[in-house]
Amino acid sequence: xxxxxxxxxxxxxxxxxxxxxxxxxxxxxxxxxxxxxxxxxxxxxxxxxxxxxxxxxxxxxxxxxxxxxxxxxxxxxxxxxxxxxxxxxxxxxxxxxxxxxxxxxxxxxxxxxxxxxxxxxxxxxxxxxxxxxxxxxxxxxxxxxxxxxxxxxxxxxxxxxxxxxxxxxxxxxxxxxxxxxxxxxxxxxxxxxxxxxxxxxxxxxxxxxxxxxxxxxxxxxxxxxxxxxxxxxxxxxxxxxxxxxxxxxxxxxxxxxxxxxxxxxxxxxxxxxxxxxxxxxxxxxxxxxxxxxxxxxxxxxxxxxxxxxxxxxxxxxxxxxxxxxxxxxxxxxxxxxxxxxxxxxxxxxxxxxxxxxxxxxxxxxxxxxxxxxxxxxxxxxxxxxxxxxxxxxxxxxxxxxxxxxxxxxxxxxxxxxxxxxxxxxxxxxxxxxxxxxxxxxxxxxxxxxxxxxxxxxxx
Numbered sequence: 178x179x180x181x182x183x184x185x186x187x188x189x190x191x192x193x194x195x196x197x198x199x200x201x202x203x204x205x206x207x208x209x210x211x212x213x214x215x216x217x218x219x220x221x222x223x224x225x226x227x228x229x230x231x232x233x234x235x236x237x238x239x240x241x242x243x244x245x246x247x248x249x250x251x252x253x254x255x256x257x258x259x260x261x262x263x264x265x266x267x268x269x270x271x272x273x274x275x276x277x278x279x280x281x282x283x284x285x286x287x288x289x290x291x292x293x294x295x296x297x298x299x300x301x302x303x304x305x306x307x308x309x310x311x312x313x314x315x316x317x318x319x320x321x322x323x324x325x326x327x328x329x330x331x332x333x334x335x336x337x338x339x340x341x342x343x344x345x346x347x348x349x350x351x352x353x354x355x356x357x358x359x360x361x362x363x364x365x366x367x368x369x370x371x372x373x374x375x376x377x378x379x380x381x382x383x384x385x386x387x388x389x390x391x392x393x394x395x396x397x398x399x400x401x402x403x404x405x406x407x408x409x410x411x412x413x414x415x416x417x418x419x420x421x422x423x424x425x426x427x428x429x430x431x432x433x434x435x436x437x438x439x440x441x442x443x444x445x446x447x448x449x450x451x452x453x454x455x456x457x458x459x460x461x462x463x464x465x466x467x468x469x470x471x472x473x474x475x476x477x478x479x480x481x482x483x484x485x486x487x488x489x490x491x492x493x494x495x496x497x498x499x500x501x502x503x504x505x506x507x508x509x510x511x512x513x514x515x516x517x518x519x520x521x522x523x524x525x526x527x528x529x530x531x532x533x534x535x536x537x538x539x540x541x542x543x544x545x546x547x548x549x550x551x552x553x554x555x556x557x558x559x560x561x562x563x564x565x566x567x568x569x570x571x572x573x574x575x576x577x578x579x580x581x582x583x584x585x586x587x588x589x590x591x592x593x594x595x596x597x598x599x600x601x602x603x604x605x606x607x608x609x610x611x612x613x614x615x616x617x618x619x620x621x622x623x624x625x626x627x628x629x630x631x632x633x634x635x636x
Contacts, residue, residue: 178371196270204503205283205301208401210267214292217259223256232280260287263296271300276554278303280506301503303555308563311499316490319482323474331470332448333459342443348406349442351390355404356441358383361397361417361433375427379401384440400435411439422573426535426542486623487615491553494618513542524585557611566617568609576609 197209212220228247230240237246248255268279284299342354349355360381361369370380378396388394389405403415415435423429448454450463460466518539520534532539560566577595581588595601 182377196616198271198275201299203501205299206277208267208298208300209272210270210296210298211290212263212266212294212296217293220259220262221255224255224262225257228255230246233422235242252610259371263287263294264298267296267298276559278558280503281509283505301505303503304501304552305554306498306500306559308556308559311494311497311618312621314490314493314497316493316619316624318623319479319486320632321475321478321482323471323478327474328471331474332466335466336447336450336454336471337445337585338458339448339454341446341448343446345442345444346408346552347442348408349404351405353389354386354443354445355389355407355439356384356386356443357422358385358438358440359400359435364432369428374425374522374532375425376525376527379428379433387479388435397435400437403435403437404439407437407442409439409441411437411543413437413439415416415599417535426538483619485617490615490618490622491549494556495549495552498556500555502548503549506551507544507548510551511540514543514547514550518543518575520584523616554607554611557614558607560618561614564614564617565615568608568613570615573609574604576605576612580605 194213198206199209200206205305225244225247228251229242229244232242232247232251233239234242234246234250237243264285265281270279271279280301280303282298283301284297285296286297287299288295345353361379363369368381369375370377372380387396387401387404389401391401394401397417399415399417403413407413415437416432417435418432419425419428419430421430450466455461455463455466458466460469519529522532523529577591579589581591591596595605
């Protein structure tokens with residue numbers, strides 16, 4: 178049983194309140210608070226006194242408005258403010274007595290009785306839970322290896338910025354660049370590009386360039402592979418079978434045929450590593466270019482490996498700690514994820530109305546991820562409290578810049594938006610705290626990170 182009768186008399190903000198807390202389910206409870214007549218009178222007086230000082234009423238000087246005028250002109254507003262104060266006091270009292278995390282208010286009932294008020298809240302909550310011995314978790318250290326062929330490819334990619342592209346009459350080979358038109362069609366002959374929510378790269382393209390056979394670039398695999406061994410003027414059809422879990426719902430599990438028209442083939446000609454080219458690249462020798470390329474690859478691989486470590490730590494925390502999550506919390510997080518998805522689509526040119534017809538399927542696809550996000554958020558919040566972690570101003574500023582970079586925002590507009598919306602500030606602080614807590618755990622549990630930290634202090 179998570180929820181117990183806590184007693185009838187508690188003291189909340191210098192007022193006497195009767196309370197009863199009962200569980201409806203593991204993640205839902207009823208909270209009944211009885212505010213007596215004296216407390217309601219005191220609360221009403223506080224609201225009226227404030228309005229007397231701050232309200233603007235024609236014919237009266239500010240701060241000199243009689244209370245009877247305030248009671249007459251602002252009766253509805255006073256009642257709404259009283260109800261709001263009662264709900265806030267109810268929630269504050271609950272938070273002072275338990276570690277339940279209120280997710281949402283499902284229902285509010287207010288009943289006047291003998292000059293007082295009975296306030297009944299139905300709340301969805303994340304109940305108290307015990308942390309496992311998270312300090313005993315371990316994460317394997319990373320072992321970054323950079324292969325010779327990877328370094329050579331990095332050097333090649335650096336030189337490609339200064340390459341020439343010469344037209345050739347032969348058939349294309351892997352690494353050549355092919356200019357082409359293509360149109361995608363479903364099995365029934367309908368054109369993919371007619372569905373506006375599908376990015377154009379998967380529909381129809383005109384005079385586009387693709388690198389033949391490049392296994393790492395995004396796009397339609399059948400097209401990239403299909404433009405190997407083709408010549409200008411040729412036409413051919415290729416078929417792409419999209420996976421059932423493909424991120425674009427309209428294409429998932431579908432087979433699309435692409436009619437290709439080859440316009441031109443160009444060969445990539447890399448520059449020679451002359452002294453002038455080395456100087457252009459900012460190095461003195463081929464060996465220095467090699468070492469610089471190796472360092473860039475090492476840093477990139479290390480960053481990727483660190484991200485992998487964080488994901489493994491998150492999974493271990495989720496698997497080792499039992500947290501009951503209300504459905505409303507999962508739905509809210511899924512809604513947030515969907516809003517972010519729609520925002521990205523709209524910024525990339527998709528019309529919102531073209532997304533709505535698949536909105537339920539998109540929403541449902543986000544729910545498993547949402548459930549994990551809510552659970553790890555609750556775990557990290559509790560660990561932060563256990564470890565006495567607090568976000569500093571610099572941490573919050575770093576999170577703002579991270580938002581600006583990842584979401585391609587205007588920093589000045591974003592800061593103005595934050596100042597106007599307290600909920601967004603609360604969310605920003607919460608995300609900052611959770612990120613800082615996860616970083617703290619990484620340094621605590623990852624042996625190689627602790628070694629790096631020790632070496633940095635020595636230096």
